[in-house]
Amino acid sequence: MKTSRRHFLRRTGQRGLAALSVAALPAGASPLLTSQSPLPASPATAIKPDHVIRSLPENMVWGYFGADVPTVYTVKDGDVVEIQTVNPSGVSRTNPDEFYTKNNLPIDAHAKEVIAIMKNVKPEPSGIRGHMLTGPIYIDGAQPGDTLEIRILDLTFPAGFGVNSVWPGGGGIPDAVTSRETFVYRYDSKRRVAVLKEGVEIPLKPFMGVMALSPPPETGRVSSIPPAFFGGNLDIKHLTKGTTLFLPVSVPGGLFTTGDGHGAQGNGEVSGVAIETSLTLTARFIVHKGKTLKMPRAETPTHFIAVGLDKDLNKAMKNALTEAVTFMKEELGFTFNEALSIASTGVDFEVSQVVDQTLGVHAMIPKSIFTKRKFSYWT
Template sequence: MTIHVFTPARYYNVLTAAPAVLTVAPSDTIETATVDAHGLDAQRNQVTPPGNPMTGPFFVMGAEPGDTLVVHLEAITPNRTYGWSNAMLAPNVVDPDFVPELPWPPKGERRRSYWEVDVAAGVASLVEPVVPGGLTLPLAPMLGCFGVAPAGGEAISTATSGPHGGNMDYRGFVAGVTVYFPVFVPGALFFLGDGHALQGDGEIAGAGVEVSCDVRFTLDLQKGRRIRWPRGETPTHLFTVGNARPLDQALQHATTEMVRWLQDEYGLSPMHAQTLLGQAVEYEIGNVFDPAYTIVCKLEKRWLPE
């Protein structure tokens, strides 16, 4: 295993088969940095245009279509004290007749919130707007957007997501989680960015507490393991990710991927797998703001066969 320390010099607003910035072997570790969703770095300098700029892509030797890329998220650490978010809910998450009552800003402006991010204390405190009694929330750093180059020579915006990953905004993508992506192009070409100091389920305001981050992760490879949608694993759960709109289609993708996982790799019969999911499945909403919504299908590992 080799540890690579990589300092990005350019960023991508699409996931595509772009020239690799670094070639690594399976089991290598990378330490790098991401900018925030507006392209601001650790010094709050605008170093790239906004729109979820991605660091990468990283080429994994030996990765070919039909394989699975394994991403071990080891550390995600905000590297500045300034964070920002939106101060108004997305209109699509409230009843239509309530939309006029949202705190709309003047035309051409957006409602922003500003936060003080204290990594040592493990909290983020709201600075603006000022609210009675203040507001301080625990940090839960995560990656909002990451994944691999898609198939077919596509260049897919970091505003959305699909089988390749992308802008999923799932608050469960934290340090300690292992994520699996299908490989569509030689080398997989892995990108990452859009760090959040914290975020609620669904990203219902259209942003978490957006911040630049230092990230440490290890890339590995499973040859010949073909998956269709992103998968993940924590010490207690398996999970699968579906990205689509409408929301029920995202749920269908995530549920189908979990059924396949249980039947193909854990040896459960269709009746066993589907009866188990019917009574033990858990769902989480990754996001209901982006062009494609994200649903996460989860199952506790304790229900799996020995």
């Protein structure tokens, strides 16, 4: 039995200075990138987008979603869109140049974009705070009750470093942190790793921490920090190049917004942030008419991903389990008891993050365990 993508969708209801300098890197290491030399794209990448949305102040929104937020661009159903984003982690609004000079990072073209954004993009007047985001983007044809499919075609780095921080009151053990410190991870161009210091190398696996549609109009403007049913700060590290995110549409055009790029992240994001980095997302938007989701879902070449969210981690786990069982019951035809048994014996439940007010658990449902089925996929 071949299960199509449309069947899959059916009925789914800051601041601190870096402790690391160039001199701290290991002698003889592979060339490390600076912000003058962004990490090269994969040789297989040959994607020509229909639209390019640049990381300019006029295309940014600082920290919130809402049905009344003016759109910066309109695209068509099926279009491929290149969306440039910035992640100014470690960069202050009052003196944005300071971060680059104190960390021996040149103020190149990308750094100038970040500085211009920090100087010119204003926070939300009511006091809502969150991430620096690109958007929102209006997808022609998307209407409430539809589902928007976001195919992640490529993710590239416009700068050769990322930033991680720890601070008192933040992360998974907030009372244990006694001082603020910011760490610069420099990227190795040959081996695609992020180097903290000699002997510490994190494989680069970039993904967008925030991908969201607008909440319904009656919700008003909301912070980008806690994730919700419309997406947002999901922080699911598996949403890399070649994967797909499905989000429910609540307003005309959907109003897609993205940012909070991550070079790599461990499940949990336990310091409070990942390797925060600017990323360029290239994605195809596909509208599924009348296909209604209650929660985000995702798909990789090897897994289906069901998402659970709640301020209580125990409830987030229960919600993820419920979503996984519902998916296997409604989409794959198993009984409730069969689906729960499969979830217990073949599905991994991972903590997405524990630091975003609303906590996340995602269920990794392997396609390989369903040996009599073939699942079509776009990659």
